[in-house]
Amino acid sequence: MKVNVKGRFSFPGGIHPPEKKDLSREVEIQPGPAVKEVAVMLSQHIGAVCQPLNRKGDAVQAGQKIGDCDAFVSAPVHSPITGKVKEIALRSHAVLGRSSAIVIEAFSYSPTRRSYFKLKDDFDEKNYSAGQICEAVRQAGIVGMGGAGFPTRVKIEPNPQMPKETLIINGCECEPYITCDYRIMLEWTNQIIAGIKLARKASGCSQVFIAIEGNKPKAIEVMNRALESFANSDSIKVIPVKTKYPQGGERQLIKAILKKDVPTGGIPPMIGVVVLNVATAAAIAEAVISDLPLTHRVVTVTGEAVAKPGNYYVPIGTSVEDLIEFCGGVTKKSAKVLLGGPMMGIAIADLKTPITKATNAITVLTKEQIGRAKFARRQTACICCGRCLEVCPENLNPTKIAHAVKYNFLDVAESYYISACMECGCCSYVCPANIELTGYIKTGKIFLARQKKKIPG
Ligand code: SF4
Ligand code: SF4
Known part of the structure; x- marks a missing residue:
């Protein structure tokens, strides 16, 4: 069969970062670590948060539903292992900061090849x-x-x-x-x-x-x-x-x-x-x-600072720390751990952060990569080159939105469709003035969300 690998279908804008x-x-998909404990987040999806269906001390079976919600836009969560509920407690969440999780101690868990x-x-x-x-x-x-x-x-x-x-x-x-x-x-x-x-x-x-x-x-x-x-x-x-x-x-x-x-x-x-x-x-x-619930997923563990990069089939709720250790740990060069990739991934400070259904990768960047970025990222004034506009896949004006956020004109940022930004990072990537455009836009969106929550009704 002739395969057209050129791929002529595309969209306006976008960039070509190194693929890495x-x-x-x-590396073939391999079973992950023999976890002793998992923390299954009650919020792993867009929509209403699940309520726990178990209490501390309850025994749970692998595949048993442990959290659910009646709302239409929601999804139940299940235990990936057989064990005992150790506690229902707050755990670090890449997006929400801290969020409730059901922590389960394994009776026994053998990594599976699925x-x-x-x-x-x-x-x-x-x-x-x-x-x-x-x-x-x-x-x-x-x-x-x-x-x-x-x-x-x-x-x-x-x-x-x-x-x-x-x-x-x-x-x-x-x-x-x-x-x-x-x-x-x-x-x-x-x-x-x-x-x-x-x-x-x-x-x-x-x-x-x-x-x-x-x-x-x-x-x-x-x-x-x-x-x-x-x-x-x-x-x-x-x-x-x-x-x-x-x-x-x-x-x-x-x-x-x-x-x-x-x-x-x-x-x-x-x-x-x-x-x-x-x-x-x-x-x-x-x-x-x-009839199998979503209890495991494949996660890429990668980056120049990981000893054994690969693709691992792991129970949802496994901590980033357990998974990185299983991959031989990080090298001395490690500096930053991201949930996701380098463009849209979120840097985490707590390695106990659990894997969720949406975690596709853990990327560990080196001190050199971070150092280089810091050196290169000395911000200067916008030179009005228009590159950020050219690459924006959402056809936005990143420089105007970022400027409005910087000076706290959130209504102006809204009028430039800040909410349509998909936070892809293309604009920051190409900016010769090293302006953290995506950072400003993300901050503006958070401020707007907080502002709207305060509106009664
Ligand atoms: S981060 Fe937002 S504004 Fe910047 S290029 Fe991507 S979609 Fe456009
Ligand atoms: S890419 Fe940077 S320097 Fe060029 S117009 Fe956008 S913000 Fe200004």
């Missing part, structure tokens, strides 16, 4: 109704595993007000260093296809595109080959897209493939589109076919 994926790209999921030869999505699939996805607590954490049931459930036509499966993984989705595409290919077919059935979409960046020709090839071996795959097409950051952003992917714009402040279903990550598709297959 060679550190972990060829051989328990087998796709049977007689798999046929026609054996499942749309309602059955949506309910299984909800009960399994599946959320977007590419980083966003949006509850998947809400995305795929039919909605007469917003009928869905197109399902886009996101296999771009455009962020530097991260390779977990790439390995999943190579190693769990059939499972992804099964998950796609189930999601197509549930959502009622008539066409499906699997978007993969042109720098992953092997993944493009194996997905195409797998589609040939599955019956009823005619409406599913693999689309090689241009290798460019942030190609994996939902809005950018829709623009690249369908040439459509999601309205500012809107969501893809408004234009009949659903976007799911490849790992999420694999989780859908597990949930629907094998």
Whole structure:
């Protein structure tokens, strides 16, 4: 089969940072550490926080639901191990600062190679109704595993007000260093296809595109080959897209493939589109076919300061510290630990921070990288070069927004659509004056959110 690895589909703007994926790209998915304790966060998704279903001292089984909420936009959480609830306490959370977690001490836990999921030869999505699939996805607590954490049931459930036509499966993984989705595409290919077919059935979409960046020709090839071996795959097409950051952003992917714009402040279903990550598709297959909740995920542990970079299959709730130690620890050069990659990742100070359903990577940067960045980042005045405008994938004016935030004109920042910023970091990356544009914008968004909370009603 001829594979178009050039990937002509793309979006306006974006950048080409060094990929750095060679550190972990060829490392097969391996079982993670034999954890003695996990901390399962009650808020791992966009939407309402779960309430704990257990108390201190309760015994819990692996796969047992331990937190849930009645709200439509929410997702239950499950214990990944058999053990005892040690406490329900605050733990560091990359986004929220501190948040409640159910801490479980393991009775015993053997790291698994995940051989328990087998796709049977007689798999046929026609054996499942749309309602059955949506309910299984909800009960399994599946959320977007590419980083966003949006509850998947809400995305795929039919909605007469917003009928869905197109399902886009996101296999771009455009962020530097991260390779977990790439390995999943190579190693769990059939499972992804099964998950796609189930999601197509549930959502009622008539066409499906699997978007993969042109720098992953092997993944493009194996997905195409797998589609040939599955019956009823005619409406599913693999689309090689241009290798460019942030190609994996939902809005950018829709623009690249369908040439459509999601309205500012809107969501893809408004234009009949659903976007799911490849790992999420694999989780859908597990949930629907094998009744398995989302208790584990693949995390890339990477960066020049990690002794043994790789892709590890770990229980959700494993601490960053346990996982880094399992990878041989960090070298003396280590300086900064990020949850995620270097562009959109969040630096953490507490290594006890637990892995959540949305944690795709841990990246450890070196003192040299940080030092170089600090030296290079002596900020000067804006020279009005316009580069930040050219690369912004959301077509914003980063310099004007940052300026408004700097001088506390939040209403002006709002009038420049600060909320539409996806915090991709492209503007800061290219700014020759080293202005931390994304930093200003993130701060402005936090201030605005606080301001709005104070408004009565
Ligand atoms: S303004 Fe926001 S969306 Fe635009 S480049 Fe900067 S960080 Fe990215
Ligand atoms: S890239 Fe930097 S220097 Fe150029 S216009 Fe934007 S803020 Fe100003």
